[in-house]
Amino acid sequence: MVVAIRADLAQGKGRDVVKGVHGRFRSGQLVAIMGPSGAGKSSLLNAISGYRSVGVTGELLVDGQPRNEQLFQSSSCYITQEDLLQPLLTVREAMDVAVSLKLAKGSVAQADEILQELGLLEHQNTKTDLLSGGQKKR
Known part of the structure; x- marks a missing residue:
């Protein structure tokens, strides 16, 4: 499976979190997404996995075709970061x-x-x- 992504991701008040990202993930290949805190690494993975799709623009192709989210989720796994914070508190x-x-x-x-x-x-x-x-x- 080859996953290609071109994405822009807005969060909150229309602020771009991830902008102009391009990449290709090949089956059996180890890929590292690196950057400083707040760079948008988790936001990017949330968009790729389909875990979060609100505010995401661009395209995600799997084997050259637009991603079928149901099929993609059945053939991939995404483990989110654990956090123990109360989401409604500042x-x-x-x-x-x-x-x-x-x-x-x-x-x-x-x-x-x-x-x-x-x-x-x-x-x-x-x-x-x-x-x-x-x-x-x-």
Whole structure:
């Protein structure tokens, strides 16, 4: 099976997460998708697998034909990243819960330090389900 992809993927407020991606995956071939946290690696795999299709534009061909999602899913496997975050909480709310369980009362300054150290302070008002896989891991 040869999978070819040309995709653009928008997330949230119309922001392109993945843009102009081209690739070819051959059966029996090991492929690495690499990039920094937030680069769109998980979003790309979600689009390829059919796990997420809202906001995805472009084409996905399997053996030169448009992908039949049902057939594709029966001949492939995709294991998503595990995350244990509550999807309706913001990063700040999730951190506040963690701080209240693990640190002394009134540890707001420590929560700010932790978010800063993790590179998440600028995302503190973002719902956790909108974070990249790498951001969720942090």
